Every structure is written in structure tokens, then in C-alpha cells.
Amino acid sequence: MLFIVRMFLMGLHFIVVGALGLLIGLCRPFNPDNSRLFARLYGHPAVKILGLDLKTEVGPLFDQPPGCVIVANHQSNYDLFVLGKVVPPRTVCIGKKSLKWVPFFGQLFWLGGNVLIDRGNSAKARKALQTTTRTLTQENTSIWVFPEGTRNSGSELMPFKRGAFQMAIDAGVPIVPVCVSRYARRLRLGSLRSGKISIRSLAPIPTTGLSAADIPQLIQQCQQQMQQCIDAMERDVQVA
Known part of the structure; x- marks a missing residue:
């Protein structure tokens, strides 16, 4: 019964935020x-509705001035709500072009200045990614990327794609890893308290002086740090 109530409230919340967001976006x-x-509009009420116990330790993320590449693990559609509290100022996201057709959310995503990529057209995708260098260096804006490229609720991170790291090197900006504990498989939305989630940001990884030849090592460093952090958070969640 509680699950049904929550889903009804979440549907209503999604529509209300979509309508309000469209007004803001058009203005x-x-x-x-x-x-x-x-x-924030999506995340704060949703965390309460879903009964999530959310713990955030993201000092390094908010201490970093706008103009960096943020990489995070991606688990489920609930990430929209879970991560809402930790998106820093002047940050846009990279997403697939088809997102703009999702009612309400897609239009907000577009009006939010986010970067839409046609993954089925490699030439257009490369061109879209090239514009991110200007966004990072000239527009004082950070870019949020899910480097796995798809949702992953497993215990191990999937191989990271090169795009985020190429962007950071081209623009000469740091990479800030953001780690989320493995909550997707533990969610119990029919319970009063549906799950504990930890979010932690790591120290920025500098890219100044690096070239394309350094990307494999940079990916390995970032992925290893994130995996170790996620594993540590998982142990903490299980003990708590």
C-alpha cells in the first residue's frame, strides 16, 4: 500500500515540478x-516522499570553482532525485538526444542548457563534445558526466568511456569524482524507511599538461579511486 501511495505522490510531484520548471526555463x-x-526541485521533495536516508559528504565538489568535469556512477532512474541535492552551481549534464522527448523532464533538460548527444551518429556526437571545451573554459560552467555510459546497479563499475576525460584534458580542467553507494538493489519502497544512501565526492584530479596519450592512465586512476570509495561506503552502510 505504501509503495502505491509513494508512486502516486511521485507521479504528481514529477508533473508539478515539470510544469513549474518549464515556466522557469522559459523565463x-x-x-x-x-x-x-x-x-533541487526534483530532489528535495522526492527524498522525503521515497523515505530515503541520504548522507552527503561533498565538500571537495562544492569547494571546486565552476569549470570542471564531474564524473559519477549511474545506477537507476532514481539518480535524478538522489543526486539532486549535490549538483553544484553552474553545472550542466551530458545526455542522449532522445531525452528531450520525455514529457516535462526532456524539455527541462533542454532548457537547462544541457548537452544533448546523438549516440547513433558518431560525427554529430564528436561535434557536440567539442563544444564542451568552450563551455568549460569560456562560460565558467561545469559538466556532469556518467562515464559508464549506462545504468549499472552491479557491485563493480563498468569500463569508463573516454569522452569525459578527453573533454577535461582539452580544456585543461580538473576531474571531480562523485561516488554513490550501491542503493538500487536495496531500495524497499514499500517500507517506511526505504534505504540508506551515501554520496561522497573525492579530491579533484588535475589534467594540466596531460595529452590524449594519458587518457588510459587517467581513466584507470579515476575508476580505481571511485571503486575504492564505493566499496568503503558500502561497508559503512552495512555496518550502520
Whole structure:
């Protein structure tokens, strides 16, 4: 019964935020701070509705000035709500082009100034990624990327794609890893307290002076740090 109530409230919440967000987005279209605002509108009420116990330790993320590449693990569609609290100012996201057709959310994603990529067209995808260098260096804006490229609720991170790391090197900006504990398989939305989730950001990884030849090592370093952090958070969640 509680699950049904929650899903009804979440559906209503999704529609209300979508309508409100569209009004805001139309008043200030493509403002780079729209995404943070929309994330807050989605995230804060949803965490309460879903009964999530959310713990955040993201000092390094908010201490880093805008103009960095943020990489995070991606588990489920609930990430939209779980991560809403930790999106820093002037941050946009990279997503697949088809997202803009999702009712309400897709239009907000577009009006938020996020980067839409046609993954079925490699030439257009490369061109879209090239524009991110200007976004990072000239527009004082950070870019949030899920480097696994798809949802992954398993215990091990999937291989990271090169795009985020190439962007960071081209722009000469740091990479800030954000780690989320493995909550997707533990969610119990029919319970009063549906699950504990930890989010932790790691120290920025500098890219100044690096080249394309350094990407494999950079990916390995980032993925290893994130995996160790996620494993540590998992142990803490299980003990608590």
C-alpha cells in the first residue's frame, strides 16, 4: 500500500515540478544554473516522499570553482532525485538526444542548457563534445558526466568511456569524482524507511599538461579511486 501511495505522490510531484520548471526555463532559457535549480526541485521533495536516508559528504565538489568535469556512477532512474541535492552551481549534464522527448523532464533538460548527444551518429556526437571545451573554459560552467555510459546497479563499475576525460584534458580542467553507494538493489519502497544512501565526492584530479596519450592512465586512476570509495561506503552502510 505504501509503495502505491509513494508512486502516486511521485507521479504528481514529477508533473508539478515539470510544469513549474518549464515556466522557469522559459523565463531564463539555457541559463547554466537552471540544471541545479531543477535538480533541487526534483530532489528535495522526492527524498522525503521515497523515505530515503541520504548522507552527503561533498565538500571537495562544492569547494571546486565552476569549470570542471564531474564524473559519477549511474545506477537507476532514481539518480535524478538522489543526486539532486549535490549538483553544484553552474553545472550542466551530458545526455542522449532522445531525452528531450520525455514529457516535462526532456524539455527541462533542454532548457537547462544541457548537452544533448546523438549516440547513433558518431560525427554529430564528436561535434557536440567539442563544444564542451568552450563551455568549460569560456562560460565558467561545469559538466556532469556518467562515464559508464549506462545504468549499472552491479557491485563493480563498468569500463569508463573516454569522452569525459578527453573533454577535461582539452580544456585543461580538473576531474571531480562523485561516488554513490550501491542503493538500487536495496531500495524497499514499500517500507517506511526505504534505504540508506551515501554520496561522497573525492579530491579533484588535475589534467594540466596531460595529452590524449594519458587518457588510459587517467581513466584507470579515476575508476580505481571511485571503486575504492564505493566499496568503503558500502561497508559503512552495512555496518550502520
